[in-house]
Amino acid sequence: MKKKILILSGGISKERLISLDTGLQVAKELKKNGYKIKISEPDNNLEKNIKKFKPAIIFNALHGQFGEDGYIQTILEQFKIPYTHSGVIASSIAMDKEVSKKIFIKNKINTPKYIKYSFDKKKLDLIKIIDKKLKFPVVVKPLNEGSSVSVYICTKKNISRILNSMKNYKQIMIEEFIGGREIQVAIMGNKKLGAIELKPKRKFYDYQAKYNTNAKTQHLIPIDLPKNKLDQVMNMAFKAHKIIGCKGVTRSDFKFLKNKFYLLEINTQPGMTKLSLVPEIAAHQGISFKNLIEWILKDASTKK
Ligand SMILES: Nc1ncnc2c1ncn2[C@@H]1O[C@H](COP(=O)(O)OP(=O)(O)O)[C@@H](O)[C@H]1O
Numbered sequence: 001m002k003k004k005i006l007i008l009s010g011g012i013s014k015e016r017l018i019s020l021d022t023g024l025q026v027a028k029e030l031k032k033n034g035y036k037i038k039i040s041e042p043d044n045n046l047e048k049n050i051k052k053f054k055p056a057i058i059f060n061a062l063h064g065q066f067g068e069d070g071y072i073q074t075i076l077e078q079f080k081i082p083y084t085h086s087g088v089i090a091s092s093i094a095m096d097k098e099v100s101k102k103i104f105i106k107n108k109i110n111t112p113k114y115i116k117y118s119f120d121k122k123k124l125d126l127i128k129i130i131d132k133k134l135k136f137p138v139v140v141k142p143l144n145e146g147s148s149v150s151v152y153i154c155t156k157k158n159i160s161r162i163l164n165s166m167k168n169y170k171q172i173m174i175e176e177f178i179g180g181r182e183i184q185v186a187i188m189g190n191k192k193l194g195a196i197e198l199k200p201k202r203k204f205y206d207y208q209a210k211y212n213t214n215a216k217t218q219h220l221i222p223i224d225l226p227k228n229k230l231d232q233v234m235n236m237a238f239k240a241h242k243i244i245g246c247k248g249v250t251r252s253d254f255k256f257l258k259n260k261f262y263l264l265e266i267n268t269q270p271g272m273t274k275l276s277l278v279p280e281i282a283a284h285q286g287i288s289f290k291n292l293i294e295w296i297l298k299d300a301s302t303k304k
């Protein structure tokens with residue numbers, strides 16, 4: 001008899017809808033392959049659901065806050081049931097764009113320069129500081145969101161207005177803007193799986209460019225890069241995956257400008273719909289969606 005898998009999806013983050021989609025598609029694939037599936041929200045019924053269903057493995061299809069940042073992983077640890085992707089500490093480090101950036105810098109992984117901005121400490125001369133340390137335009141982003149939620153490119157003219165709209169975050173990151181190409185790399189355990197280039201038609205790879213097919217972002221695979229450059233970006237993603245202590249599959253987001261790669265972030269819960277980037281990279285390497293999901297399940301049961 002095939003195993004029972006509990007799929008965790010939905011949640012309360014701003015990426016709830018994407019997570020529900022990931023959950024449904026993983027469920028569909030696993031059902032097709034004879035697994036017994038239950039989909040659960042990470043809510044007050046989770047413990048009851050787990051105890052009643054008794055899954056062999058929990059497939060974490062959550063994204064964003066409380067699903068990707070170590071919180072749910074901490075809760076899952078207590079059930080002593082294997083769960084997919086990264087554990088508590090790697091998840092919380094990777095989700096925090098500042099903490100992970102400090103680790104990238106320490107380990108000589110190139111990443112855009114940044115300053116942290118706290119709304120409670122008034123920096124009256126913020127524009128001067130930016131002019132001196134980063135130069136405009138800059139990118140402002142929350143420290144712990146995903147899917148480009150609340151990521152904005154700012155000029156001197158519109159930065160005050162945009163910062164005003166982000167006050168609920170308390171702290172945000174202001175990064176130098178890196179033009180150039182958008183490249184993402186998938187790591188699968190010890191395997192440098194591959195890379196994909198995104199060519200958004202929009203101003204940048206924002207939420208619409210990611211999920212609205214009408215926005216017509218082009219996906220380019222294989223990437224038009226010389227072998228040594230492709231190796232370089234794959235090695236950077238692999239190093240980030242390892243030093244942060246990630247497990248399973250991760251996807252690292254890069255910008256490539258003037259022959260230099262800049263690591264923006266590493267994602268420990270990459271999207272897993274059939275149209276998501278990791279499945280697309282896997283397919284290009286001859287790994288079907290079915291085999292990718294099967295590998296993730298098998299990996300959940302292994303120690304790092
Ligand atoms: N420093 C930057 N320079 C240029 N574009 C950026 C920069 N930071 C973010 N972006 C754009 O915003 C997108 C989302 O940013 P990212 O840091 O990956 O956050 P998220 O977790 O929301 O995906 C990136 O894929 C890129 O298109």
Ligand SMILES: [Mg+2]
Nearest residue numbers: 147148253265
């Ligand atoms: Mg990203």
